[in-house]
Amino acid sequence: MRQFLIRRLIQSALLLFVLMTFTFALTRLTPGGPEAVLFEQPNMGAVDIERLRERFGLNDPLPLAYWKWISSAIRLDFGRSYQYLRPPLDVMGERLWPTLQLELVAYCIALLGIPLGIIAAMNRARLPDVVIRIFTVFGSAVPGWWLALVIIVIMSATIGWFPYGEGREGPIDWFTHIILPATMLGLGGIVAFTRFVRSQVLEVIEQDYVRTARAKGLPELLPSWPTGRRSLIARLRLAANLSVSTVILRHILRNALLPVVTLLGGLLPALISGAVIMEGIFNWPGMGRLYLEAAGTRDYPLLLAITTMATLATLLGTLFADILYGYVDPRVRYG
């Protein structure tokens, strides 16, 4: 486990390094790079441009500029944003909390896929399964950004519900603002969870130990109501006791949901990317929209900083998923 962790950390660091180098080289070597942004300003004289070049380190020879950038980036110093004239991390910090809120709510919404998947599998080929299946097929075929657009056009414009942006006036205001972007962001997650859980449950249902459990006469979902001379509290306690074995809870779900934890981390990259789109559409003042704004103004230090941070988050997400999987499933051993 330890070896595995060290190896993965080295791999991740390497990937981050390669990507940082690659993106930096791209911005410096292509004709549309930082130079172009400066020269496009109509009312700037040669002196001004020279001063700016000096200030943003554009006069340094490429190897020196690269060394400066990468050595300070390791210390989380990404230079200065062209637009805000402040360190990119400061600007990002202000946008972090809205994005985190959005991602968390979207995550919770995506988790709805777990019960959906269980219901579908338990009713295989019957009506609930068919309905859920149609939902997942449609959900995976509809472009999320378009659905969001349509809902905005229908809801915000015509009825005035679910306003734009971030809600600041109390919990209800907060909720009406966040629910639409979060649902749209979580939609892909619901579909992914539903499909994955369904196939997992279907696999486990076939196992011999499930048949054995049924043959032993275990209750299906809920433990039977305890009888005998007990107080009500004792009965409730017994009934709520998860150690009372039932086929679905103990034998099926426990095993079927184990691999689902990999999806918990695996969903993170999709959510981070999805946030860019949804924040753009819903005018949500988070990091995703900051990225779009930075792309619009070609604020390269900010673009590089956000790309680096998004890569870091993606790497940590997958690493976390792998570790968690090894932790919950004793059959998985990392060497």
Add this chain to the structure above:
Amino acid sequence: MVDPRTSVTVAEDGLVTATVSDAKKAPAPSDVGRSQGIYARAWAKLRRDPVSVAAALVLGLIVLVTLLAPVIADSVLQTSPERIMRTPNGRIAALQPPGPGYPLGTDDLGRDVLTRLLYAGRVSLTIGFTVALVSIVVGTFAGMVAGYFGGWVDDVVNAAVQFVFNIPGLFVLILLAVLFRPDVLMLSLIFGFFFWPATARQVRGVVLSVRALDYVTAARALGASNGRIMLRHILPNVANIVMVVAGLDVAAAILGESALSFLGFGVQVPQSSWGNMLSGSQDMFRKAPWLVYPPGVMIFLTVLCVVLLADGLRDAFDPRV
């Protein structure tokens, strides 16, 4: 060349399993003597599946209509994608709701939405199919080599797969768009770069299990070269999942391109795709809601058909269904 007992299936969650049906599950007596390859059998099965047939028909229609866009625009609609429409009293017909002359309305510049929709479809579909092609060619090659040779080759391919999987694609795509303004081909290649690892992973899984089968050992014992074994004995077993993965790639590429173009970082303005038809301001759509629906419905229909067809293919190749 294909061992009829071997079947490779892609489960719904994308896991690949190869099974060799054992003697006990021999074909029913009525099937004996009617020997069919897995492709003939899959084709027969696919033809009987109404959902797949419907999906194929609708997809075929969409492809046909977009291919014939210039003809249709010329002779039926009598417009061109850049032509500015006029109302009967000679004014520019900007933001007109659907009506005679423009069945789906006009956009903010007064251009016919239906004509533009057909032309945009050409771009969107081109990108979808090109990306799938790139993904399949690169992914199949990498997956086969990795699975067949194992060892350090496998390690290298796996490292590359891990590498690409962990790149936050959308961020890099936007950065590239800001720097390059990529054209359609470049865009497809970049998308393909992000798509091949999934194909490689699936192919590798199948190759690993096929490689261990007796007829591969037999071929090797007869002195067949590695290249010959891979091409003649393993590739046919991989081809069926590659077809399924290709379908899913087309769907994902069309969706991805549409999102990127919608944000304004994909297909660039003189050209239009279904995504960038909607990349204007959202305020406009409040005034002209009819503009919102056509491109999205086209993307949805296309992707839906491709996904359903891929699903049908997977089931058709699955001997257990």
